[in-house]
Amino acid sequence: MRISEIWNKLANPKNVPRLFAAILGICLIIGFIVPMELNPDQLYSRPAPQVQVDEGLNLAPYDRGGVILKEPGIIQSQYPSTTPYLGMITSYVSPIANLVSVISPYFGTSIYSSPGGLIDEVLYYTRGFDTILESSILMMAFVIASWLAVNFTMNRKNDSENIKSDVKIAIDKSKKVKDEVDENNRKNHLKQNRRDN
């Protein structure tokens, strides 16, 4: 294949995600032969699995330790200079969450099983700016989606021409589908009749 043909193929937007997916796939396969190693000296460390459950903590395995505004929770700072200020509100849970955790021993597990709780855990509590960014990404997604919904699907009163053509297309399509279904039904009936006879 000549290089000009390859360039022409690449200029078609439809082919780009496929190419990207292929390259990503190859890289992930390369990942299988890369030796795995976990640095034991982790900044965002967690207690070993089941440790908090064995201790019988209410919020296990989500318990973050500490007392609000009195004692810092389980926390480690990247930069030692900020250590004295950190972790004072780490252990805060809302009154409802507190109530549920007293009633049910599975509350910590259910926090973990929801994406939000996991993100919270992953981001940890020293990374507040990340939390702001995460939610602004979500907010932008909602802004775009709701703008499109309001302007392209709901608020189309002024677009009477557009709606007319859309309705026409929809009628044509449904007619086609109906014809196809009828045709298939007829064929199947014939087949069935032949089998019966």
Added chain:
Amino acid sequence: MDISSLGGDFLGIIPLGDIVLYLTPFHLFMCVVMLLFTFLICISKTETQVEASFGKLEDTKVSVGLNEFKQRRFLSIICGIATAGAMITGDLFNFTLFMALIGIVNIGIVSAVKQTSVLNAAYQYGLIAMMCSLPLFGGAAIILASTGTLSLFELSNLATTSAMTVFGALLLLIGILGESGVAPFFATKAEMFRTPGSPFLVIIHLSSLFVVIRAIEILLIIIKVI
């Protein structure tokens, strides 16, 4: 390479817990330029495309409606601010989040047009952006697992780079290439440019240019081979 040999003299930091924004002449310049462009885009009006029509003497003017204009301006400003933030952030995961924000806002800027070819290109770009979250966040997670930290200061102080860190950096690179639409993935973004509403479209291009420069710097900090 260390931070000062890449960015120049160290001017100061903006601490936000574990996330530190840092300023060197290089980063400060990029951030200020980006904010300046954002301001220019904020006060400018959109272009009107003029298309020649066949069989007639008049031209067709393709302009942007007020409603669409407002939405696009808002998203462009967010895009500019996100890019400016990505220029000065000193945290790897923070950078990938800025990158994801830029990606989703880019789709939003072109999603309001009523041209099927452009919308199709934006859809394909959206597919890539969705796929990119795997290598972007996966790369950052692998680097965290293999080094134990996400701070660029700590990463630049590490003596050696392990194979897994290099693999994480490679994944990160793929994510950034796809999200910013660098060759050979440029076709979707190039097609998105054909819609009216020029200054808002320029920020799509500008943000990817700036982000790629910054990404190269970050990769040079992480990988110690060079």
